[in-house]
Amino acid sequence: MTLVRNGGDLVVESLSALGAQTVFGLPGQHALGLFDALRRSSLRYVGLRVENNAGFAADGYARTAGTVAPLFLSTGPGALTSLAALQEAAAASVPVLAVSSQIPSAGLGGRRRGYLHELVDQQASFRDIVKSVHTARSASQIPSAMAAAWESALTAPFGPVWVEIPQDVLLAPTTVPRVTGVRAEPRPLVPRPELVAEAAVLLAEAERPVILAGGGVVRAGATDELLRLAELLRAPVASTFGAKGAFPWEHPLSLQSWLEDRHTTDLLEDADVLLVVGSGLGELSSNYHTFAPRGRLIQIEADLGKLESNHPAFGIHADARLALAALHNAIPAREADGRAEQVVTDLLKRVQARLDSQGLELERELLASVRRALPDDAPVFFDMTILGYWAWSAFDARRPNAMHSAQGAGGLGYGFPAALGAAAARRGEPVLAVSGDGGAMYSIAELATARQLGLDVTWLIVDDGGYGILREYMSDTFGQATATELARPDFVRLAESFGVSATETTPEDLERDLAKALAEPGPSVVVLPAVLRMFEPTHLG
Structure with a gap:
């Protein structure tokens, strides 16, 4: 039997060329071209029983493996069932690449022809959730759409992306050559040097500097840079709930993660310079929006939508690792006098006394x-x-x-x-x-x-x-x-x-x-x- 490649093969070939090893999902009628192509690939398939759970599984894989997690979905009900999982991936900046089938091309363009699972504008349900939407309306467009989606998912800030391909395009035989040369190279989000220089002056001159580390520190792989800067500044560090493990829990400068504690909120508010890295200061990170800083706020954030969205700040749009490393190189070391460590000790004692009561x-x-x-x-x-x-x-x-x-x-x-x-x-x-x-x-x-x-x-x-x-x-x-x-x-x-x-x-x-x-x-x-x-x-x- 002669092997006939189709649009589904172009999808899995593109993913393999981009570095994918594992695919999550759930088959459906319009997406069968995708799943049949898995048979002819080296990709490992992890099949879940509910599409939303498949999305959560892809999320867990992406966080653990530190790369993009492909998610295969069918049209209509199958795709829509994944929305809650993709919303979590978006909120937590997790690179999930969802590939969904769509009704045949003849049903698109505003016409309603009564196809099973018909959603004429399926993308509309996802635009408010995913980072970017990509479409392939012919086989030749598939490799480019997959590469663009992969690059988008891994460009800071990370996030879920959506690729949509009609059923007929996935199933139709193709003469497009086997995909081998597709590449996706996200550009680093480098901090502007004049902003780093000004932030360095503010931090160097601060009497009571404090750092609030957000989940962006973990996502950027910036934990070493955070530790070096904190020790250079002798600055106490609090970690948001999304930044668990970003800073050593038992370190003498660690305020840990007691953000739902008024003692911690007071300390953050009292800082004459508060450096917020990789956090938008949302509801949970701001003690339910009760946080009201009195000093100067410096915010390093890769997501423009979160930069200065809750508080006026000296904003630096940058990758956390690159920005922290640049700040470390621009700030002179501060003498260790034990004051910062005592502040941390006193706060944690008050937190524990509250719990004890x-x-x-x-x-x-x-x-x-x-x-x-x-x-x-x-x-x-x-x-x-x-x-x-x-x-x-x-x-x-x-x-x-x-x-x-x-x-x-x-x-x-x-x-x-x-x-x-x-x-x-x-x-x-x-x-x-x-x-x-x-x-x-x-x-x-x-x-x-x-x-x-x-x-x-x-x-x-x-x-x-x-x-x-x-x-x-x-x-x-x-x-x-x-x-x-x-x-x-x-x-x-x-x-x-x-x-x-x-x-x-x-x-x-x-x-x-x-x-x-x-x-x-x-x-x-x-x-x-x-x-x-x-x-x-x-x-x-």
Whole structure:
């Protein structure tokens, strides 16, 4: 039988030439040309059971592998189901490259011909979410569209991109030569030298400099540069929830991540020069927009949409790593007199005293048990659950890129499928996912994926019988909760029905059971029945 190449082959050949190794997705009628072409390629396919989970898995892979994660989707319902995952990737600047089929070309251009899954302007649903949209209306356009999308996804700030190709273009035989020479080379976002010089003067002359490190530091691989600059300036460093691991947790200059604490907010406000790197100072990073700086604000940000979007600042549009390195080279070293370290010590003592007054020993010990059970280099993916909210402030990631959550867009169901994507990148190394019972129900179908592919993910499900954080919010606001209580399955027996090993644990046995599950190859589930509470973030008691 003569091999006939088609548009789908041009897609997978382009991805291979650009450096892709793994593809995530879910097949559908209009996209079958894409999936058939995978058969003739060296790309590894990781198939999920729900498109949104496939998007989350691609997100987890991209964060872990540090490269673009291709995501194959079908038209209409299949494509639209991925929107929440792509929104998270956009909010967290994660390079996911979604390739979607579209109805046949004859149905485009405003005409409605009644095709299955018909969306005449499918792109319109994605333009407000993805970084860029690319189309290929003929086979010859595919390699260029793929290269442009790849380059866009990896140009700072990173982000998800969308490529759309009609069904007939994917299926039609092509004489376009095999793709071998396609290239994508994102240009570095270099800081302007006059801006670096002025910022260096401000920081060198500051009496109380403080640094707030955002997720852009981790994405840019700028953790070493951040450490060198902080030690040069003798400046305390606070890390946003998206910057876990950007700065050593136990370093004498580390304010850690207690951003929902008024003591930390006061210290940031009191800085005569506050250097914000890789953060837009959004809702969570600004203690719910209560942050009001009194000193000079310098903001280094790769995303123009976030630069000075919440506070007037001396703005530097640049890659975090390049900007921090340039600042380090332009600032004289400051004498170490111990004052900055004392400021850090005093603040952390006040934070701990506040927590001690709230009777939250269970929650603090559970998070500590997770930390002790988890190998230092193993990543953890938290869903939007109370233990995850605790982790934003209290978890020591120990490595950059070792803790992730869905805090960007805040959608449920992120933790487990994202962890599956990370496991596909790590191949044989343990990964942890943490969900509540409510969020877990979004992802139950992916137990089949974990089992089928033998992915090394341990899934900790904290079962409190409902949407725990919403229960707490509603009770605090209205005096009682509505629509938060849930019927749920026996998670242990359910996991076992998929052929996945599972155990129910207790707070006392969590560390032991979690460590055992993480050490065993393949997927596993640990269920912890427990009702947790959040700390009171602004209590000064």
